[in-house]
Amino acid sequence: MVSAVAINGLRVGFGDHAYYFNLANQAIQLGWPKFLLIYGFPFVILAWFIHFQEDRFRRGLAKARPNGLVLLLIFDEWDYNWTFPHRPSNIRMPEVDRFTSENINFNRTYPPTNETIRSIPSLLTGRVVEDVRTAPGPDLLLRFRGESNWIPWSQVPDLPYQLSNQGLRTCFITHVHAFGPAYMQARPNLEIRRKPYYKEWEEGQARYQTFTGSFVRQWMCVLENLPGISFLRNHGSRVDSVPTVYLHALNETLNAIHSRNFDAIIVHWPIPPAPVMVDPSTGEFTSHPPKGLRLTENLVLVDKTLGRIRHEMESQGLWDTATIVLTSDHWQRFASDPKQVKAPDEAGVEASQQRVPLLIKWPQSPDHQVIRAPMNVVGVARFLASPEASRNLEQLQPLDGHLGSYSPWIK
Numbered sequence: 001m002v003s004a005v006a007i008n009g010l011r012v013g014f015g016d017h018a019y020y021f022n023l024a025n026q027a028i029q030l031g032w033p034k035f036l037l038i039y040g041f042p043f044v045i046l047a048w049f050i051h052f053q054e055d056r057f058r059r060g061l062a063k064a065r066p067n068g069l070v071l072l073l074i075f076d077e078w079d080y081n082w083t084f085p086h087r088p089s090n091i092r093m094p095e096v097d098r099f100t101s102e103n104i105n106f107n108r109t110y111p112p113t114n115e116t117i118r119s120i121p122s123l124l125t126g127r128v129v130e131d132v133r134t135a136p137g138p139d140l141l142l143r144f145r146g147e148s149n150w151i152p153w154s155q156v157p158d159l160p161y162q163l164s165n166q167g168l169r170t171c172f173i174t175h176v177h178a179f180g181p182a183y184m185q186a187r188p189n190l191e192i193r194r195k196p197y198y199k200e201w202e203e204g205q206a207r208y209q210t211f212t213g214s215f216v217r218q219w220m221c222v223l224e225n226l227p228g229i230s231f232l233r234n235h236g237s238r239v240d241s242v243p244t245v246y247l248h249a250l251n252e253t254l255n256a257i258h259s260r261n262f263d264a265i266i267v268h269w270p271i272p273p274a275p276v277m278v279d280p281s282t283g284e285f286t287s288h289p290p291k292g293l294r295l296t297e298n299l300v301l302v303d304k305t306l307g308r309i310r311h312e313m314e315s316q317g318l319w320d321t322a323t324i325v326l327t328s329d330h331w332q333r334f335a336s337d338p339k340q341v342k343a344p345d346e347a348g349v350e351a352s353q354q355r356v357p358l359l360i361k362w363p364q365s366p367d368h369q370v371i372r373a374p375m376n377v378v379g380v381a382r383f384l385a386s387p388e389a390s391r392n393l394e395q396l397q398p399l400d401g402h403l404g405s406y407s408p409w410i411k
């Protein structure tokens with residue numbers, strides 16, 4: 001009755017017609033039932049309005065984040081050996097080392113395949129993809145290991161599909177594959193923030209599958225690695241675009257965390273591959289790196305990226321309850337090149353050069369732990385698709401053997 005009390009005694013009208021508003025007079029003239037009906041009506045409307053607003057608000061909160069935020073960070077070509085046992089002495093990775101010392105570190109993890117275009121769908125579907133083919137739509141046709149039929153990726157119940165099905169709002173930040181309307185329609189709670197940079201993945205896919213196309217590609221790669229001949233290649237466009245894609249991914253990731261609009265964030269980072277974007281001597285972001293830097297120097301950028309994300313999540317109070325998986329789609333491309341080798345095969349251990357990092361933090365996890373059992377990254381999809389309370393390390397065990405489907409060429 002606050003507003004009614006406030007207008008009581010108010011001078012209403014002008015000159016001779018002016019009178020003082022008197023609630024008691026109104027009640028007597030109208031009779032109590034009419035009085036209550038007329039003067040109570042706005043409050044009833046207000047009460048209804050507040051009731052439904054609160055109801056919507058409550059439902060919104062309940063749906064927003066029943067558990068902690070899920071983060072899957074896939075760093076392209078992030079090599080286990082160069083990051084951990086054989087890290088170059090000039091490379092410091094304090095954030096990765098802190099994360100490793102606080103959480104679960106798998107030190108014998110293998111990627112599903114040796115190339116991005118097969119590994120990313122493998123990682124998200126939880127099954128090793130033997131072969132891929134682009135299809136109009138756009139869509140990608142997948143042929144899983146041990147199967148002969150082709151299935152459109154849009155129709156496979158992958159991690160974004162399962163999260164979306166659980167009503168979890170997912171943000172997928174990527175730059176390699178194209179996702180068409182069919183993919184999005186089957187995943188109503190998914191948003192894709194894609195920077196379409198790697199045009200060669202779509203435009204060149206058909207070209208590289210022909211004999212001439214693959215011949216040209218092989219020769220381009222040979223030329224790129226010949227000393228003194230690098231001026232032949234279109235260096236400018238290559239150097240500029242990876243930083244663009246990286247900065248896009250970083251901004252989108254920080255925005256997605258900050259917005260609190262998502263329950264899960266999946267990021268496919270275009271680092272650590274070249275060009276080098278952080279000068280390890282200064283630790284500063286650079287578009288003109290000193291000569292002689294190689295892929296390993298961008299490990300610093302991986303570390304800085306993790307640091308930025310951690311800082312953002314901690315300042316939002318989202319870190320402790322979060323489930324975070326750090327891994328890669330395949331090992332470092334020079335790891336098996338005898339001239340470039342920095343990661344020798346360990347005696348008695350199969351394929352040690354083909355390992356990728358797998359680091360997991362989740363609220364139910366025990367403290368720091370090193371797991372030496374062979375793993376394949378494809379298990380991550382099953383682990384993250386499970387509701388938080390039922391996640392466990394057994395879900396990471398590969399269903400069909402730990403080694404994936406490799407060929408010598410890293411892409």
Ligand SMILES: [Zn+2]
Pocket residue numbers: 076077115116117329330411
């Ligand atoms: Zn890759």
